[in-house]
Amino acid sequence: MDDQVNRLVDKIWNKLQLTPPNTRLLIAISGIPGSGKTELALTMSNRINQHHLRLHPQLPQIATHVPMDGYHLTRRQLSAMPDPNYAHSRRGAAFTFDGYKFLTLVQALREPITMDTQSLFAPSFDHAVKDPVDDDIAIPASCRVVFFEGNYLSLDQEPWRDAAALMDELWFVEVEFEVARKRLVRRHLRAGIAGDEGEAERRVQENDLVNGREIVEGRLGVQEVVVSRYDPAWDA
Template identity: 60%
Template sequence: MEEQVRRLVNKTWEKFQTIPRSRRLLIAISGIPGSGKTTLAAVVAKKLEDLHDRHSPGITNGAPLAAFIPMDGYHLSRSQLDALPDPVTAHARRGAAFTFDGQSFLALVKKLREPLCTETKTLYAPSFDHSVMDPVADDIAIAPSVRIIIFEGNYLSLNKSPWNEAAALMDELWFVEVDFAVARKRLVHRHVKAGIAKDAEEAARRAEENDLVNGREIVDGRLEVQEIIISKDDASWAPEEASSD
């Protein structure tokens, strides 16, 4: 993973040097559940911020340049799932594309595409509180200084509205490719550790009946992407943080 990250960080940094100061560089990383996309996105964002600090010592005043925005915050809340026509199925399939607020995500991307100027205000994205299994509104600040944004989520390269509309606004789409058996193993571990499932059997059932079903849609409906990153079953691809998708 380290070599892939180094290449992607260097490529992104070089591309960033070519864009006007009034513009942000937006990259969306997608992949099936358990692919390691969260791990990759977080590492890339941190290393870009480290590069920024190294190239601008003493003059950044703590203003961040790079941000990592996970799509988890755009899950429909449990109360919103309750209000859907078939709430039982909605809860069982939480993590499927229809259980996300894609329009709100698209609205954020459109705001981030507006030119930066002296009047630009801090924008906010939602996060996801795993202790209560619900989103937290306006929890991730995106300051005007942030000019590189790494988005991460299952459906960010899905050729279905509104995801494809958001994808069209990105500078690059990256896809983390993983063997479904490797993803299943990671998901079982993750679901048990997070308390989403009481044991490995229940976790495996959830992975097969929901996560990997979603994964098939993600793979079959993928848009053309600029980068395909191979996620392998080794220690460098630590399991993603606990997630409900």
């Protein structure tokens, strides 16, 4: 993974130097649940900021990452669906996200940066209350590189397709389903999503990996495929 990341850091840094100063560089990192896309997005934004701060220590950071978790529909919205039990049980599927709200953010980030440009805000997800928190992630005008990460960012369906078309690059984190399954069972237990290993296993098999197959089978063409192999550091 380190060699892949080093190459990608160099690629994005060099690409940034060729990007007009009034334009942001937008990279969407997708993959099935448990693939490691969050870790990759965090690593990339941190490494780009390190490059920048070595050269310009007095300037603000220029890279950030935006997770798609904040675009989950709320529990109230799921309860208002025609089959609320099914909607809640399938939370995490593409239809349980507000893709059009995400597209609106991407469109705003595509606008040229000017002296009057204000910070934009993305929602986060509060795992304690199990719902999004609006306007919780600031994207200041000084931020030139945005790494998005989420399951459906390269899905060939509306509105994800429209958002993908606005990205400079689409990346996909590839992982074996069995590796993802083990990671997800542990994650659900630690987060309290499941009460025991059996419940966690059922959720992974009946929801997460079902979504994973849709993500893989419906994927758009991407510029980079990053292979995630088993690594205890990525189990979180």
